Amino acid sequence: MKRRTFIRNLTSGLALAVTGLWMTPQTLFAATQEKIRVWSKKAKGFIMTEKIHKTDQQWREILSEEQFHVARKKGTERAFSGQYDKHYEAGVYRCVCCEQDLFDSEHKFDSGTGWPSYYQPIAKENVAVEEDRSWFMLRTEVLCSRCDAHLGHIFNDGPKPTGLRYCINSASLKFTEG
Numbered sequence: 198m199k200r201r202t203f204i205r206n207l208t209s210g211l212a213l214a215v216t217g218l219w220m221t222p223q224t225l226f227a228a229t230q231e232k233i234r235v236w237s238k239k240a241k242g243f244i245m246t247e248k249i250h251k252t253d254q255q256w257r258e259i260l261s262e263e264q265f266h267v268a269r270k271k272g273t274e275r276a277f278s279g280q281y282d283k284h285y286e287a288g289v290y291r292c293v294c295c296e297q298d299l300f301d302s303e304h305k306f307d308s309g310t311g312w313p314s315y316y317q318p319i320a321k322e323n324v325a326v327e328e329d330r331s332w333f334m335l336r337t338e339v340l341c342s343r344c345d346a347h348l349g350h351i352f353n354d355g356p357k358p359t360g361l362r363y364c365i366n367s368a369s370l371k372f373t374e375g
């Protein structure tokens with residue numbers, strides 16, 4: 198084999214090996230398992246979307262200090278301080294981090310607690326729930342199912358038809374009309 202041919206073969210061999218390593222079944226699976234099925238008000242149906250993962254630095258670039266503290270660090274805004282507590286226009290409350298639809302104005306009610314309250318999410322697929330044992334209490338935390346943003350907590354003292362109260366921070370939401 199000529200020296201030049203040998204080098205060419207070696208180069209393409211290396212390229213194939215690298216591609217082979219990159220496209221392992223594991224990486225393919227990791228890429229596909231990140232898809233989730235959620236409700237979209239605009240599409241009037243379920244859509245497939247990708248999970249969102251960002252570093253704290255990347256979140257800081259698109260969020261205010263308070264939005265970052267509440268949505269990414271599980272903070273709580275002061276009662277009666279949020280912009281959506283007494284907000285009753287018709288529309289959708291989306292995730293401040295990833296813009297996924299989270300709550301519909303139809304399901305909003307005045308709980309008197311100082312935080313925007315809903316008796317259900319826009320669809321159960323659009324939120325995730327987790328047990329929260331911080332502050333010596335057992336509470337149910339509610340998060341965005343797409344980007345894991347902290348939204349607030351769920352309590353059992355809500356109105357009909359669910360009897361639930363989704364107590365949500367305005368800082369985790371972004372309202373859009375319609």
Ligand code: FE
Pocket residue numbers: 292293294295296297341342343344345346
């Ligand atoms: Fe989100």
